[in-house]
Amino acid sequence: MEKQLQRSRAVLPIGTVMKLTTLSARQIRYYETQGLIKPARNEGNRRQFSLIDVDRLLDIKGYLDEGFNMTEIKRVYEKQAKHQQKEHKALEKPVTDEDVRQVLQHEFLSIAGLNHGSEPSFPSDDLSKK
Amino acid sequence: MEKQLQRSRAVLPIGTVMKLTTLSARQIRYYETQGLIKPARNEGNRRQFSLIDVDRLLDIKGYLDEGFNMTEIKRVYEKQAKHQQKEHKALEKPVTDEDVRQVLQHEFLSIAGLNHGSEPSFPSDDLSKK
DNA sequence: CGTCTCATGTCACAAGATATGACATGAGAC
DNA sequence: GTCTCATGTCATATCTTGTGACATGAGACG
Numbered sequence: 001m002e003k004q005l006q007r008s009r010a011v012l013p014i015g016t017v018m019k020l021t022t023l024s025a026r027q028i029r030y031y032e033t034q035g036l037i038k039p040a041r042n043e044g045n046r047r048q049f050s051l052i053d054v055d056r057l058l059d060i061k062g063y064l065d066e067g068f069n070m071t072e073i074k075r076v077y078e079k080q081a082k083h084q085q086k087e088h089k090a091l092e093k094p095v096t097d098e099d100v101r102q103v104l105q106h107e108f109l110s111i112a113g114l115n116h117g118s119e120p121s122f123p124s125d126d127l128s129k130k
Numbered sequence: 131m132e133k134q135l136q137r138s139r140a141v142l143p144i145g146t147v148m149k150l151t152t153l154s155a156r157q158i159r160y161y162e163t164q165g166l167i168k169p170a171r172n173e174g175n176r177r178q179f180s181l182i183d184v185d186r187l188l189d190i191k192g193y194l195d196e197g198f199n200m201t202e203i204k205r206v207y208e209k210q211a212k213h214q215q216k217e218h219k220a221l222e223k224p225v226t227d228e229d230v231r232q233v234l235q236h237e238f239l240s241i242a243g244l245n246h247g248s249e250p251s252f253p254s255d256d257l258s259k260k
Numbered sequence: 261c262g263t264c265t266c267a268t269g270t271c272a273c274a275a276g277a278t279a280t281g282a283c284a285t286g287a288g289a290c
Numbered sequence: 291g292t293c294t295c296a297t298g299t300c301a302t303a304t305c306t307t308g309t310g311a312c313a314t315g316a317g318a319c320g
Binding site: 145 | 277279280
Binding site: 143154160164172174175176194200 | 295
């Protein structure tokens with residue numbers, strides 16, 4: 001359980017998070033304005049994300065893919081905050097092709113930072129400013 | 131063992147690595163010129179480190195604290211490369227105060243990125259350009 | 261169909277971060 | 291003393307990030 005402490009350490013800049021989540025900076029910032037994440041800021045006002053933030057972003061991404069909108073996702077987290085227990089599993093549906101990619105990617109974090117993982121995957125995206 | 135794959139994913143910019151290792155950018159770059167690490171580069175020529183790189187940097191830091199110089203540390207890794215097995219444990223000495231800080235810090239990575247960890251620690255450094 | 265809203269993309273300018281090369285320095289080795 | 295080693299500090303050029311503004315495709319709704 002102390003592991004949770006480490007995962008909350010905010011050290012990742014938005015660029016790294018983009019790679020880890022394959023979300024655009026615009027999306028990440030937007031989710032923040034929507035109150036879904038609240039990354040820390042350094043002295044230079046740069047966002048500093050933790051692995052927990054990255055996890056949440058991946059969750060958000062998954063919810064969006066499943067058709068939820070910001071407001072609904074917000075409610076999910078509000079409820080979780082109250083009930084103080086991770087039960088968003090109740091929202092799961094039979095896996096689609098998209099989901100698989102999601103899960104595999106999520107595994108990276110499970111391995112590179114958590115404890116509930118199983119098999120890895122490499123998005124290997126390049127994010128070149130196309 | 132597949133977990134090793136994830137840890138080799140180069141996504142961390144030097145700033146993050148500085149925080150994770152409490153090493154200066156100058157030191158990190160110097161160790162690179164000495165051939166101790168070979169971080170990947172992105173399209174913009176920026177260094178991209180993996181958790182494995184961070185681990186090695188922490189090891190290097192530990193060796194330096196123990197009195198080794200670049201050349202000797204280099205040999206350590208060359209030998210490891212040949213014998214293809216992590217046995218630099220043979221170089222350990224009875225723990226000193228400095229060592230403790232090292233180990234505790236190393237634990238962060240063990241937790242936020244590996245699997246052989248135990249208890250955490252927060253350097254909580256700020257890196258403001260003093 | 262128009263019109264709104266939502267989630268994102270794209271631009272643009274300011275400010276912080278990083279790359280490299282040069283010069284400086286304290287601690288030891290000789 | 292003089293060298294070497296590991297780092298610090300500067301300077302300049304080039305990315306990266308932050309914010310705000312304008313644009314747009316997909317749906318919802320009338």
